[in-house]
Amino acid sequence: MDVQDATDREPAVPLGAPLTDPAGFVALYRRESPMLLTFCARRVLDAETALDLTAETFAQAFRGRRGFKGATEVEARAWLLTIARRQIAAFLRKGVLDRRLVERVGITVPVLAPDEIAEVERRAGLPALRGALGAELAKLTGEQREALRLRVVEERPYAEVARSLGVTEATARARVSRGLRAMGAALEPRRLNGGEER
């Protein structure tokens, strides 16, 4: 299940307090941080990196909270996930963590204890995911793997991907989308921990 799909289907619960209000921002953290940590962990396959990315995402959200235009919890979650996706993409592209905003905002990122690392990995389903990824990657053709690396990891535009692979842009798009579809089922969380039940 895609996180964005899940947020789209949730009822539009208004934010109790705007994100510009300290209470509103803290509530956003309490509501979304477990989900965001799992979201990051499933994409970088590492608990400590995921916590760093979660911290950097919230630091960036805090710096940009005045720019948030939404009014519901779903919109706030979607906004946060957009920031997180950019953080993850930058990390995968550069291979190093960006801690500039965490440092600028003045947040100390805690160190995960060994049992916490195991817990994050368990909640994110990483042991099973790693196995599934290996199997899924093996299923991809070499061209699909290369197309995914250029487009998803290096975030190159499709025209550039096409040039690198020596194919048309349409073919490059097809290879990437097929590769993503094959990988998607393994990368996305099976279930989200919602804040509401019926």
Added chain:
Amino acid sequence: MSDPDRTLPALERLGEELERVAYAAGPAARRRRRAGRRRAVPLSRRALILALVGAVLVAAAAVAATTGLLSTGAPLKNPAGVGFSPSRGEGVPIASSVRLSSIRVADPAGGPPWGLRTLKTTRGLGCVQLGRIYHGRLGVLGQDGAFAGDGKFHERSPGVLSPFDCQTPDAAGRTFLAGVLHGLPASGLMEGCNHVARSDPKACPPADLRIVFYGLLGPRATAVTYLDSAGRVRVQRTVGPDGAYLVVLPPSATHPAGTALGFTPSPATGLRSVRYRDAPECRLVSPRRRGGARRCPLVGFVHRASAPVTTAQVASPVRVHVSRRVRTQVPPARLHLPAVHVRRVTAVFRARVAVHGAGSGYVTWFVVHGCRDAYGTITPTDRDIAAGEVVSVSSDVPTACHGTITGTVSYHQAGPEPANGPPGILLPGKGPKVGTFSAPLP
């Protein structure tokens, strides 16, 4: 660490960091949308300067309005005549035990969030204080008739205690307490507007009342569920090792404002359920159902294992003295009650077992059957007592009562689990008997 509902300690610590930074920064003014890039008629230089000055003034006014609303007023004090001492009543807070919980809940009408503070007292009680949080301080707002509606923040020091704030902790020193307030003024203070009588000209407008469920559920509680104003089930994870929870709602058909208050060691009403780690979820039933409300079990509560005190240990002669002097008690004018003439009856006994803390004490029961209506009072000692100390307990009996006054002194000891209500409420006849007394009334 295997419970999916439990917040990771690392996320808790990161949350505390963010909270510190967020509250230090204060409210952020929302960024205004950029003006259109193209204008049909370009502004003149003078008009541009005026527009800029105007924008700065508007922004300054907005900031002033926000900060002015939250300027600080006089601190909240205990009611006149109510004082606390280290060895009486609830005792006084132990400074090193005072903690502001990181839990914050937005008020439905905005403004400072709601929060909780926990503390221990010199008489061994654990207490939870509810209030509005501003700049890391707990207090109340000057609105809804409180502090003459001055619109300011009034800090509540830990020493402003209510008996309902406290409970006897478990053997591990953890406090378990569940508060329910069906109609607390949004100020955070049960004073000001009349939150009970709707016909009172000073009645609180319903929109200014809040339905509040709060407390500490212990280290194994992971979440509470409740119905929001629209009747949807909501989940709130507990915060911190004490299992703190706090729900603040506007009155609604689901949770109408009323006069109901409840203070129990674990939730009995208000919430929908409590979830625990390694224990079944506790579903709360409606108190209107057959059998009435039932408290959730105290999951994680470490029972006290003190040896029970026996009658042989506390038995002692009780002397009684009836004063000849008649005094007049004048009830407060607002009660419109006539003055009452009374004489003081005093029971005196030697306490053979010491009292240290609010978990135990001596209780004296005075009864007169010769009144028009039977007269009886229950008087707890409500203070620390040394072993061997001579204790005097008094009751003011109306002079309209004749015949014989009888009474019983017993020793009360907190059970393995805390009882409902404040720990100072001790029922007579439950504990070992110190002695009985009787004396003729004039």
